[in-house]
Amino acid sequence: MDFSELSYQSEVRESLDKILAQQCTPDNLKKFDEDFKHDEQLLSLLAKNGYLGLGVNEQYGGSGENLYDLGILFERLGYHAAPLSMIGCLVDVVQTIQKFSDGKTHQSLIEAIVGGEIHTSAILEPLNQDPENPLTRAEIDGDNLIITGTKYLSELASKSKSILVSVNSVEGVLLVLVDSSKVKISELSTTANSPSFKVDIDSATLDRSAIIHSYGRGLEALRYLLQINMVMRSYLALGITEKMTSLIAGYTSEREQFGRVIGSFQAVSHRAADCFIDLECLRLVNQQAAVNLNTNLDCENDALISKIWAGNACHKISYSAQHLHGGMGVDKDYVLWRYCLLAKECELINGSASQNIDRLGLNITSNQ
Amino acid sequence: MLIQLNQKQSKLKDELQEYFESLITPALRAELNNPAHFEGGGPEFKQAMRTMGADGWIGLSWKKELGGKELSPMEQYIFVETVMRTGFPFPFLTTESVGPMIAEHGSEWAKDEIATKILRGELIFGIGYSEPNSGTDLASLQTKAIKESDGYLINGQKMWTSLANFSDYIWLAARTDFEAKNHKGISMFIVPTDDPGFSMSAINTLGDVRTNATFYDNIKVPDTHLVGEPNQGWSLITSQLNLERLALVNHGPVEELYKNVLKLAESTKINNDQYLTDLSWVKRNFAEVHSGIEALKLICWKQTWIMESGQLNMAEASVAKVYGSEFFIEAYRLLMEIMGELSLLKNDSELSILNARLERMYRTASILTFGGGTNEVQRDIIAMAGLLMPRTR
Numbered sequence: 001m002d003f004s005e006l007s008y009q010s011e012v013r014e015s016l017d018k019i020l021a022q023q024c025t026p027d028n029l030k031k032f033d034e035d036f037k038h039d040e041q042l043l044s045l046l047a048k049n050g051y052l053g054l055g056v057n058e059q060y061g062g063s064g065e066n067l068y069d070l071g072i073l074f075e076r077l078g079y080h081a082a083p084l085s086m087i088g089c090l091v092d093v094v095q096t097i098q099k100f101s102d103g104k105t106h107q108s109l110i111e112a113i114v115g116g117e118i119h120t121s122a123i124l125e126p127l128n129q130d131p132e133n134p135l136t137r138a139e140i141d142g143d144n145l146i147i148t149g150t151k152y153l154s155e156l157a158s159k160s161k162s163i164l165v166s167v168n169s170v171e172g173v174l175l176v177l178v179d180s181s182k183v184k185i186s187e188l189s190t191t192a193n194s195p196s197f198k199v200d201i202d203s204a205t206l207d208r209s210a211i212i213h214s215y216g217r218g219l220e221a222l223r224y225l226l227q228i229n230m231v232m233r234s235y236l237a238l239g240i241t242e243k244m245t246s247l248i249a250g251y252t253s254e255r256e257q258f259g260r261v262i263g264s265f266q267a268v269s270h271r272a273a274d275c276f277i278d279l280e281c282l283r284l285v286n287q288q289a290a291v292n293l294n295t296n297l298d299c300e301n302d303a304l305i306s307k308i309w310a311g312n313a314c315h316k317i318s319y320s321a322q323h324l325h326g327g328m329g330v331d332k333d334y335v336l337w338r339y340c341l342l343a344k345e346c347e348l349i350n351g352s353a354s355q356n357i358d359r360l361g362l363n364i365t366s367n368q
Numbered sequence: 369m370l371i372q373l374n375q376k377q378s379k380l381k382d383e384l385q386e387y388f389e390s391l392i393t394p395a396l397r398a399e400l401n402n403p404a405h406f407e408g409g410g411p412e413f414k415q416a417m418r419t420m421g422a423d424g425w426i427g428l429s430w431k432k433e434l435g436g437k438e439l440s441p442m443e444q445y446i447f448v449e450t451v452m453r454t455g456f457p458f459p460f461l462t463t464e465s466v467g468p469m470i471a472e473h474g475s476e477w478a479k480d481e482i483a484t485k486i487l488r489g490e491l492i493f494g495i496g497y498s499e500p501n502s503g504t505d506l507a508s509l510q511t512k513a514i515k516e517s518d519g520y521l522i523n524g525q526k527m528w529t530s531l532a533n534f535s536d537y538i539w540l541a542a543r544t545d546f547e548a549k550n551h552k553g554i555s556m557f558i559v560p561t562d563d564p565g566f567s568m569s570a571i572n573t574l575g576d577v578r579t580n581a582t583f584y585d586n587i588k589v590p591d592t593h594l595v596g597e598p599n600q601g602w603s604l605i606t607s608q609l610n611l612e613r614l615a616l617v618n619h620g621p622v623e624e625l626y627k628n629v630l631k632l633a634e635s636t637k638i639n640n641d642q643y644l645t646d647l648s649w650v651k652r653n654f655a656e657v658h659s660g661i662e663a664l665k666l667i668c669w670k671q672t673w674i675m676e677s678g679q680l681n682m683a684e685a686s687v688a689k690v691y692g693s694e695f696f697i698e699a700y701r702l703l704m705e706i707m708g709e710l711s712l713l714k715n716d717s718e719l720s721i722l723n724a725r726l727e728r729m730y731r732t733a734s735i736l737t738f739g740g741g742t743n744e745v746q747r748d749i750i751a752m753a754g755l756l757m758p759r760t761r
Contacts, residue, residue, distance in 0.1 A: 001377075001442055001673045002370040068369050249755035264758045266744070269751035273690075276754045280687050284666035285659075288371050305659045357659070361651025364658055366634060 003287070008063075012054065013072050019045055020080040026335060032083040033338075038156060038195050039083040047116030052090060057098055060110040065098065067228065067290040071235040078239025078346075081338045085194050088155035089113060091232045092121035092225050093164050096175065099297060100213040100221040106177065109162070119177075120160040122151035122199040123225065129355070131166070131226055132219065136201065138169040138176065145169070145176060145211075147204045153349060157185045157197035164212065165201065166222050173218040175225070176210045192341035220297070227303035229350050231289045234310035237346040238282050241313045244321040244339050245275045251325055262324075271320050278313040285309045301363055304356045311353030314343035371669070373446070380443055384450040387425070391416055392454060400455065401715060401723065403576045408457040409492075409534030416456070421489030429464045429611070434471040435487050441611070441675040445668065449620035455725075459531065460615055462486060462493040465608050466539045470558070470595055473604065477592040478558060482537070494532035496540035496559070496582060497605065499525060504742050506541075507551035507602065511584060513542035515598075519590040520544070522559065529582040532568050535561055538582065545599045554601040558593045559584065575732030609741070610675065610685045616740045617692025619665040622699050625729065626657050628722050629703045636707075644706065653702040660695050667691060683754030686746035693736035693743060700730040 005013070023042045032039065046052055055070030056062020063069060070090065077084060094113055097106045113119060128135050136149025147167055157163060163178050182204040188196045213221040249272060252263035262268050286309075289302040318340045322329035329336045351359070373381065396412040399405050405413065420426055429444050430436020439447070444464070451458045463486060471483035485491045502509040511524025522542055532538065538559045545553030559566070565587035568580040596604050633644040633654075644650050667688045674681050704711040704726050715724035737743050751757040 001373065001669055001676075003670045003673050004677075005369065245755070249751075249757050253757050261758055263751070264760050266748070266760045269755075269757050269760045270744070270747040272755055272757060273747035273750035276683070276750050277687050277691050280667065280684065281663040281691065284670060285663055287369060288662070288666055291369050291371050301658075305662050308655075308659050309663065357652055357655045358648070360659060361648070361653075361655035364654055365630070365645035365651050 016076045024080040024082050037083045037193050053114040061114045067294050071290045074232050074235040075239040078236040079243045085155040088120035093119045095228050096225045106212050118159045119162050120156050121164040122154035123166050124153045126152050134166045134168050136167045138167040143208050145206045147201050151199040154197045154199050156195050173222050175212050175221050192345040224297050230303040230307040234286050234306040237310035237314050240339050240342050241317040244317050248272050248321050248324050275317045275320050282309045282313045304360045308353045308356045311347045314347040318343040381446050388454045417489035426463045427487045430468045441672045445672045448615045448618050453620045453624040466493045473596040475592040492535045493537050493539045494529045494535035496526040496538040498527045511542045513544050522584045522587040524584050526582045528579050530579045532580040532582050551602040555598050556595045556601040556604050563587045613689045613740050623661050650706050653706050657699045657702050683750050686749040690743045690746045697733045
């Protein structure tokens with residue numbers, strides 16, 4: 001049993017914080033509120049300092065395959081409300097290819113991403129609650145795949161060179177890397193103003209070499225992708241809720257009413273304490289999921305549990321924070337409102353708490 | 369970051385499991401199912417305690433030089449977990465809390481006579497802390513111990529003195545300095561329950577657990593019965609609070625209950641071709657309990673690891689206490705919902721399930737949110753130590 005971080009991990013956390021604090025100032029964040037929310041300068045800073053290689057094997061220029069390290073990155077991005085949506089790229093594309101691809105071209109893509117190039121995934125589909133069973137289809141015609149379907153909530157698709165897409169076929173589920181010139185990309189407007197896209201694929205024809213995994217491992221790879229996506233999104237949620245909780249503590253320790261700081265009222269401090277408890281639970285279930293996924297490619301229950309806690313913590317802490325800040329919480333000149341939007345996005349993408357509870361319930365009850 | 373038991377710890381767990389399977393005979397099990405012996409005290413229980421003493425399973429937390437095993441906090445956690453899963457009412461407070469304090473800070477008499485017998489499983493202590501007017505604000509306690517030439521004269525009343533009805537001694541907190549500020553005037557005493565000045569009246573509780581009001585009427589104890597320095601009792605009371613709190617919210621029993629209810633539900637038919645676990649809301653309840661247990665397990669493990677590395681983290685100890693005690697209540701409710709009306713049957717009833725453990729557990733659940741440091745105080749601590757917020761009033 002050891003809950004401590006290695007010294008390099010604490011160093012990564014600290015220096016990441018330094019860069020992000022400099023870059024994600026209130027003024028800078030404000031610029032991205034109305035604009036396309038993608039901070040290229042920040043991305044190249046992270047690339048230059050090697051942070052896009054967290055969780056990536058050394059042979060691709062990374063710092064070693066450890067999902068805990070990658071978790072630190074997303075936790076800190078969440079904490080600073082960084083205008084960077086990189087889960088599709090750094091988690092879905094990089095981690096899945098790293099674990100499931102033997103193809104040299106796919107692997108060289110990882111190196112490019114570590115250097116700052118953007119690729120993304122398109123997994124979720126409107127009106128499909130079961131991402132393990134994509135509605136998007138691939139017809140197999142000799143050595144060619146002909147793909148048709150609609151994906152959405154694809155991050156940064158307009159900036160991506162290629163898009164990792166999940167499809168169904170006569171060979172079962174496949175994960176395919178599609179050149180973005182072959183698809184139609186249209187921007188969506190979402191609650192947190194994240195750079196999110198609809199991807200329409202209409203009979204896009206690809207070579208079989210676009211499949212990123214070996215024969216017959218598509219479903220396994222997709223399940224892995226969905227699980228690490230849940231866990232890393234939960235790390236993002238951890239950073240977001242950690243920031244909201246510290247905003248609560250800071251604000252209620254200064255705001256005075258009735259001649260005393262409101263944080264000295266038990267009703268206030270106890271609501272803050274409940275946020276702290278949720279936060280601590282979320283941190284621990286995330287750690288367990290990340291550590292277990294390091295050694296086992298299928299830890300669905302651990303991933304579900306982390307996302308369940310993330311969904312609940314995002315919801316509860318967000319509304320506690322808004323309430324305890326009074327009008328300040330909704331004032332767009334203060335910082336809290338951005339976190340509340342991000343929290344809702346994190347709560348719902350890739351499985352809400354209720355949906356995942358349902359799934360966990362299916363997994364743990366066996367029937368005769 | 370490594371979140372699992374190591375080989376040695378897993379081995380200890382297996383060893384303990386095997387040991388308790390042989391220790392808990394059908395006769396002992398039957399005795400423990402009798403409400404009068406829920407908390408122990410019967411002949412089979414006493415015999416089992418002596419066996420445990422002889423086999424070296426008492427005094428795990430004690431230093432080796434005091435005759436203990438000096439197990440690490442993690443190993444102690446595993447011990448508590450395994451014992452609690454079995455339902456055996458092991459007197460942790462006597463053996464792992466009072467015992468080592470007496471062995472370390474007691475007089476020569478106390479070390480030879482009391483500590484040794486605790487290690488042998490021959491003595492049980494009741495804890496005399498709370499009073500009618502001193503609960504959460506324990507340091508305001510009023511029971512007096514007046515210094516006389518050859519000892520102390522004790523007068524007062526204690527509340528919720530559990531186990532006093534079969535204890536040999538009371539571990540008693542009494543005021544010895546009436547000028548000093550609250551917690552600075554308290555001393556700890558070993559008070560024999562066979563003294564003519566000692567009496568009690570039973571308090572029967574919702575959970576069918578008996579506790580007691582105990583009365584101390586001119587009880588004279590020699591100086592050898594004082595443990596530690598005079599007026600230094602508060603540090604003894606608080607020295608093991610974190611360990612004690614952690615033992616209260618150990619994840620073992622609730623996980624055991626969850627597993628047993630799950631097994632039962634999987635084989636409980638609701639019609640010709642469906643089982644309870646086919647129902648979506650039943651699955652949901654199980655999932656809620658399961659994800660709650662995982663968090664509890666991790667909180668407890670982390671807190672134990674913190675103790676193991678010699679750090680002190682007040683906020684996290686309080687997180688464990690608040691989360692655990694409130695989760696138990698929720699978990700019992702969700703599990704009882706699954707078994708429905710069957711959960712209402714008591715253990716002497718026809719058709720009762722799982723030894724009526726659900727029926728009993730929910731009745732005992734409420735004591736943990738206020739016992740062992742009430743959750744309001746724990747939340748105060750979390751806000752202050754964890755979030756650096758101002759002290760509340």
